[in-house]
Amino acid sequence: MDTVGDSSGNILLEILIKGxxxxxCTIDGIPHGGLGATGxxxxxxxxxxxxxEGVFRIPVRFCNEAGTELISPAGGSVVAKYHDFSDVFGEVNIFSTDRPSTSSIQFIPPNVxxxxFTIPKFSGSIDVLVQGTIANYKDGVPVQVTLxxxxxxxxxxxxxxxxQGSYRAIFTLNADSILGYYNVHINxxxxxxxxxxxxxDNPIFPSWIKNDAEDWSKRLIGDSEFKxxxxxxxxxxxxxMPELTEQDLETVIIPNWFRNNASWWAVxxxxxxxxxNGIKYIVEQG
Structure with missing residues (x-):
């Protein structure tokens, strides 16, 4: 057995000496070396x-790449590679003690x-994907994500x-998700x-309402049209607002400061x- 692996023969861990x-290997009928043979x-x-964790001893001699002779490990480096067949995203990763220089990895800030996103009206879900690349990553050290x-x-x-220092975080939205702005911090x-x-956003908010809000903020339509x-x-x-009547709404005075809200929402x-929430506040205050 050449490496530690699963029953299908897939590699889990491999050791490289001098690359x-x-x-x-078998030379003159005598088997030599191999990680599995060490126990x-x-x-x-x-x-x-x-x-x-695992420990193994560096051999005095080991098989060359062709498996035709034994060579000395003296003066060489030792590299361990761990093969992850399926990470949390179902992708294959290889983690190595001989990782690339961080200077060769380009930092990519988080992006979404x-x-x-419009949440499902009744059922189902939507995934929000945040991803990026860490330039100074270290194997086995997780990225901290705050939503x-x-x-x-x-x-x-x-x-x-x-x-390679890249990461992905997935957040799932459903009909019960809170409406508004979300911020994701990466550390x-x-x-x-x-x-x-x-x-x-709300899935059933008609677009023409936003046009009316913008027109009202610019005084292109009056309070009655906006009401x-x-x-x-x-x-x-x-x-x-189940307890509100049409007569109640007619008596509501919309303050001028809400024109700012309408203008900001429009853009x-x-x-x-x-x-x-601003509309609710105005109506409840009368």
């Missing part, structure tokens, strides 16, 4: 730690697969970069790697959730 794979094993350090939600609550995650070894933001738009949102239960400076 030559430490393998078993080498990998033992996990604890339940579900994902960290394995879209700036705006800050619109209500300012937060969740912390850890993801492991690949052997590695105590150093910030950047942040990204995305917006989660009609608000009434539509309430009637369609996009804004939930995506605030989220739909912020805009809706």
């Amino acid at each position: 030559v794979r430490y393998q078993r 080498f094993t990998l033992t996990e350090t604890g339940p579900a730690t994902g960290i394995f 697969n879209a700036e705006r 800050i939600k619109p209500d300012l609550s937060s969740q912390d995650f850890t993801v492991f970069p690949t052997s 590695y070894l105590g150093s910030t790697q950047g942040k990204v933001s995305f917006i989660v 009609a738009s608000i009434e539509y949102l309430i009637d369609e239960n996009i804004i939930s 995506d400076r605030i989220s739909e959730a912020d805009f809706i």
